[in-house]
Amino acid sequence: MSTGIPEDVASMGGAAALPRDNGELVFGAPWEARAMAMAVAVVERLGLPWDAFRSRLIAAIAASPARPYYESWAAALEELVVAQGLSTVAALDAAEPSERSPL
Amino acid sequence: MSGHAHHPEPLAPVEARVAAIESVLVEQGLFDTEALDAIVETFEHNLGPMNGARVVARAWVNPDYRRRLLEDGTAAIAELGFGGPEGDHMVVVENTPSVHNLVVCTLCSCYPWPVLGLPPAWYKSPPYRSRAVREPRTLLAEMGTVVPDDVEIHVWDSSAEVRYLVLPERPPGTENLTEDELAPLVTRDAMIGVERW
Numbered sequence: 001m002s003t004g005i006p007e008d009v010a011s012m013g014g015a016a017a018l019p020r021d022n023g024e025l026v027f028g029a030p031w032e033a034r035a036m037a038m039a040v041a042v043v044e045r046l047g048l049p050w051d052a053f054r055s056r057l058i059a060a061i062a063a064s065p066a067r068p069y070y071e072s073w074a075a076a077l078e079e080l081v082v083a084q085g086l087s088t089v090a091a092l093d094a095a096e097p098s099e100r101s102p103l
Numbered sequence: 104m105s106g107h108a109h110h111p112e113p114l115a116p117v118e119a120r121v122a123a124i125e126s127v128l129v130e131q132g133l134f135d136t137e138a139l140d141a142i143v144e145t146f147e148h149n150l151g152p153m154n155g156a157r158v159v160a161r162a163w164v165n166p167d168y169r170r171r172l173l174e175d176g177t178a179a180i181a182e183l184g185f186g187g188p189e190g191d192h193m194v195v196v197e198n199t200p201s202v203h204n205l206v207v208c209t210l211c212s213c214y215p216w217p218v219l220g221l222p223p224a225w226y227k228s229p230p231y232r233s234r235a236v237r238e239p240r241t242l243l244a245e246m247g248t249v250v251p252d253d254v255e256i257h258v259w260d261s262s263a264e265v266r267y268l269v270l271p272e273r274p275p276g277t278e279n280l281t282e283d284e285l286a287p288l289v290t291r292d293a294m295i296g297v298e299r300w
Binding site for chain 2: 005033
């Protein structure tokens with residue numbers, strides 16, 4: 001198969017492990033799947049090791065353990081995007097869209 | 104209810120933030136929206152029943168693999184690169200002209216997702232879970248699979264420790280097909296045992 005979740009994404013363990021229900025990825029809302037896809041895409045397009053995201057995800061979860069998993073994911077994604085110079089916090093503030101992105 | 108169904112709910116802050124990240128990255132040309140759509144789609148299919156179908160097709164064409172598969176399902180499935188936490192202890196049970204196998208999880212919905220993908224809704228339903236044990240022949244007939252009276256039905260109850268995969272019989276008339284041609288013939292339902300040909 002040419003597509004799929006990269007092995008290093010699917011196999012994350014510990015606090016970073018993807019929430020699953022009997023193997024099924026569990027998304028509470030479409031934006032969660034969107035955020036996940038973006039992290040996969042950013043890492044892939046920039047040719048980064050998955051750990052560039054994973055380490056930020058682990059740090060984000062550790063910084064706020066009670067926060068829902070995909071909110072930590074979104075925080076880690078933003079950090080990665082900013083660290084890679086793809087955007088700035090100010091630009092993201094300004095880009096705040098009024099409509100939900102399609103899914 | 105219906106009057107509200109299409110009213111957009113206000114965006115949660117995190118949702119808006121994720122959408123903002125997407126719009127910035129798309130604008131930057133890092134990826135387009137369609138590429139993201141495609142990735143999201145794979146979340147639903149990335150562990151689809153095609154993995155199991157490849158296992159079955161290999162067993163149909165390769166007697167040595169078939170033997171290994173029936174002896175140690177986990178190891179033989181891992182040979183093809185499939186496995187993981189919920190496919191850890193795989194037992195493969197073989198359909199024959201005189202035995203039909205049916206997989207159920209009576210307690211919950213244990214399912215070998217690394218080879219079969221996402222469990223179908225009916226697999227998790229209480230009627231399937233109880234009737235598969237109590238009256239499998241009737242249940243199967245209702246699901247469109249009539250198992251002849253002279254064929255025994257063996258019911259396998261999956262658990263967190265052991266998950267079962269049915270090795271269906273190779274369909275008649277497929278003697279000349281290759282492994283790659285056979286794999287698409289293998290259905291999820293046949294590997295659960297609710298289909299038989």
